[in-house]
Amino acid sequence: MGSVKVAIIGFGTVGSGVARLLLEHGERIARHVGRRVELAHVVDVDLTRPRNITLPPGVLTSDLDRVLNDPEVVAVVQLVGGIEPERTIMLRVLESGKDVITANKALLAEHGPELFDAARRLGRSIAFEAAVAGGIPIIAAMSESLAANQIESIHAILNGTSNFILTQMEEENASYAEALAEAQRRGYAEANPTMDVDGSDSAQKLAILAHLAFGARVNWREIPRTGIDTVDVADMRYARELGYAIKLLAVANLVPEGLELHVSPTLVRRGTPLAEVRGAYNAIRLVGDAVGRLFFQGLGAGQMPTASAVVADLIGTLVGRTPITFNMLKLWSDQTAARVMPRDPAQVPGRFYLRFNVADRPGVIAEIAGVLGRKSISISSVIQHETAEDATDVVPLVFMTHTASEGAMAEAMSIIDRLPSVRPPSVRMRVRD
């Protein structure tokens, strides 16, 4: 049995997880590759920070050129976050004749087409299973196992941090701030959690999935998105009363009018698999025209689940499977990119959950219902609980609507928020049955 050399750039959490698999389970990986996989170099700017794996002497280096100039290294695992210098480094790695495995979804969502084109021009491949939904093999499913299907819809929980926070709010009756603090304490949320909780991270991952599923080259910044930082624990309680859980859903829905894309906190009906996804898990529900409904759930982040996906890609690259798929993806996107266009977000229909803070006086329900009615939005249910004697004069009023367009809904909300009896901000969330 011969051997083959690989390198890791970025010796952080996931990088050391990958090193652990290569060093501690080398025999297992060699069985799949047919050769021993030798970890020749690990590049990081920080040579001293303690990690939970000890590298053989001479492997850790801060010198990227040691990788680029080693002709025996055939594949490079690139595991640093951010856009630059990561983009430049990836281009240099490809130019040096090595295949790339990455988990950097921000980089792919931002510069995917450029990097993919460069790799193809150079006869190289980029594998990115770990960029979306961590340990769930959703990239392989979309690009290989479901190749006979037209994917019709994707409904996904793609950010484990947000799902952990929402679960804490629901199960522990915690406020958003308390749940976020708990997520940070447990290492699920970073010190600056903005990209996770404002929906950007989910939108980046959705852009990648939409590219695979629909051939649509979507700019993630153009995906309408709302984060969980606006969700109040009161909405959690009303949702439960109505038979729903609140989840940060990333949605791609192919309809005759185009591709509907959005990321937003959504009321998901209890008893459906997505509603029951708790804690730091990710999940994807998709519908294909042949396969029907499929559901995947697993850990979307963390050292070893992500390393599992990275090493699967590394094995696929070394045995030659990944380059074949990478070439197939090219065919797919070239021929369909122009066909599927995002639908105007204002036209995207759905049911909505609405919560208003209103003055506790007669006629307010009629006033709000009147605005909704004039925008042709019909109401499926209303909740107004009896107020306590000592309550303030502002009370919450909750509506669930039948199907309405995003645009009509936004117009109605803007009119309602200017009513004298309404105290903005009001809350609006999508509903998924």
Place this chain on the structure above:
Amino acid sequence: MGSVKVAIIGFGTVGSGVARLLLEHGERIARHVGRRVELAHVVDVDLTRPRNITLPPGVLTSDLDRVLNDPEVVAVVQLVGGIEPERTIMLRVLESGKDVITANKALLAEHGPELFDAARRLGRSIAFEAAVAGGIPIIAAMSESLAANQIESIHAILNGTSNFILTQMEEENASYAEALAEAQRRGYAEANPTMDVDGSDSAQKLAILAHLAFGARVNWREIPRTGIDTVDVADMRYARELGYAIKLLAVANLVPEGLELHVSPTLVRRGTPLAEVRGAYNAIRLVGDAVGRLFFQGLGAGQMPTASAVVADLIGTLVGRTPITFNMLKLWSDQTAARVMPRDPAQVPGRFYLRFNVADRPGVIAEIAGVLGRKSISISSVIQHETAEDATDVVPLVFMTHTASEGAMAEAMSIIDRLPSVRPPSVRMRVRD
């Protein structure tokens, strides 16, 4: 864009689904293959039965030799059930230099090693995603996406017919016979449903998964199995009262003592994903040492879900991905087959649900509990409901145990069933929390 020729043997439900995908969605498939896929021959003994797809003239034939002797046909989709002549036909197809795609799990469970060895000797491949869990890409996940993991356990619902029947019994309060009749009416169960409902079909699929996950060459006949034909609607009600649903679970569990394998109706705790799988769906929960817990759910049978898996395999075969994986599986099984041995079923531990029909007189609970105690089986809960005035003198008595071995449990049951106050047959099911 060039073209490549393929053939289908077996123009039944799945075969016509595959033909539909190839003929009606040829453009989609060509994008993934890089060539047009031409359906050159469809072989079936029945040339007249109506199907929901019309083949081009000259394609349908009853002459297998037209496939074997056509040097341009590179891959054959073989979709006939049963063992012979299917085994012989597959060997002849391989010998004629063509790759095989099959959904025949019985054939693989029975003759997999022989057929795989023949394919390797001839430099050919056999793809079988559709043989287990229909449209769920579990074979790809196990053999490719999870290659960095040691799989530690599999808990799966692998027979959609059984799951449909159990769901009907639970949700409609139907008897087993009524639910089976409904499954037959809807086409989920065959006229002779024995292999589905007695656990054999699940055991065959479990044998294939265990081969992939643990390198264990298991004879499916040696997997202890109990079917759902023994489940009474009364057990459904007690299970619900205890917070569980009854599912036909196929289990493979790697422990230091060996590989625990069994198929049996099992009480699965409500709120866990497996307990919530309803209707004709399949689901697989697996644990890998790196990836952690993964859960897959989808349609396990049916024309188009199965055809989706078959055509994905066909595409993988035509682009050259499948032969690579097929070769990797060889490495895996050759080197580990001897390491993982099935554990003695009598030693496999678990919690149990027990239901006895007992004479309604004092001291019976103590008598049964005494037998369990002498076998060191401790009781976690007991249900005996007050009997109606007009009840017979035989009443049900339900126990849940703490962890005990299968062997101790069987011995205790055999003693209890001989007690004068007990009216056999008694019911014993495994419990999964």
